[in-house]
Amino acid sequence: MSIRRQPLITGQMYHIYNCGVDKRDIFADKNDIYRFIESIKEFNREDKINSLANLRKSKQNPQIEVSPLSGMDSKEPLVEIIGYCLNPNHFHLILKQSVDSGISKFMQKLLGGYTYYFNSKNTRSGSLFQGLFKSQLIVNENYFNKLIGYVNKNYLVHSIPENKNDLVFSGDFEYENSKFNIISKKEGENILEVFG
Template sequence: MSRNVVFAPDEFYHLYNRGTEKRNVFGTKADYERFLALLYLSNGTSAIHIDNLRQQIKRGRTLLEIMKEFDREKSLVDIGAYCLMPNHFHLLVQEKSEGGISKFMQKLLTAYTMYFNTSRVRTGALFQGKFKATHATDDKYLAYLISYIHLNPVKLIEPKWKETGIAHRTRALSYLEKYQYSSFPDYIGQVRPQQAIINKSALPPYCESLLDFKKAVREWLDYHKDDL
């Protein structure tokens, strides 16, 4: 949870933040889609020209169309997993070169805050201070993070699942498969433009098995049984 974390190339980190005063930062489909597009557009050494982006959207171009044609030049990070929730986000990111994570997050959060404030005619901070970060120091914690991030949306249909367990696993799995604001669909074989956001090959090979729903739940539970 500390921002005293020192980012190092080739290491994985869990990055997250929530809205100021726990307010929602995603309220419409357009909000989610803008953040998803920015996950891709911000992950590069080339600049994002916000005015140009606005003009293209006004001309009827979709964000996914813009993503396909945007030249990022060199990516700053590898995104292994992500999930957007109404009032917060989770990212699992690997730093590619020194300073990559900081540059990526600065571009991402600045661009999204500008979009959100303009669309709501508001000013001021959108998120609770600086983004938070934890270092995935070992394989067990990395496995837990992948499971934790992808299981997050279950809370929207079973708010107490972490305390009481998932009551309806078939329903929960179906919900996760249909939830389009997470990288889970990309790992279970769905073909969609958003898959360009992540780099699955950056994760260790054993991580692919974690996308089995039952194993993901088990990883989450086992980690907490050890009180780590």
């Protein structure tokens, strides 16, 4: 695993992005999108959950014990999610690091878990993503104000073929409806206050 030259700073926001190796699609159908979204939600914790399948079972039947490290009692998320866009061959996230090494831990779980799922589903092996995720520190308010629109509306920047429009998922819809599911409710409401 590659080591990051510049450590990510707790309390700071970052633009995080990556694409499929050779710019290949990382989402082939809606199930892939749903699995990635579920991973975003469930891997945003310090504790291990072992597998999403076991976690799903434990939520459906509380008598099933997954593991003492299931993460269901985790008090603090690794990151606050402020914006996102999932496109067929790449993704963008705006993350605020909540705990030391939070972004790195979250991304390792997210990309490792999703790659395992995708490779198993498609009988393939090897890397799915183009190396270590990219990160850009959000250095000031002006940059953030431009970036939040760029990330949440990133699907409009690209010429996504009509037959792949259902492979796009964005925080744009959460902000438009003021209903936060993936985006941190506290962070989302703060942004709506600023942008009205």
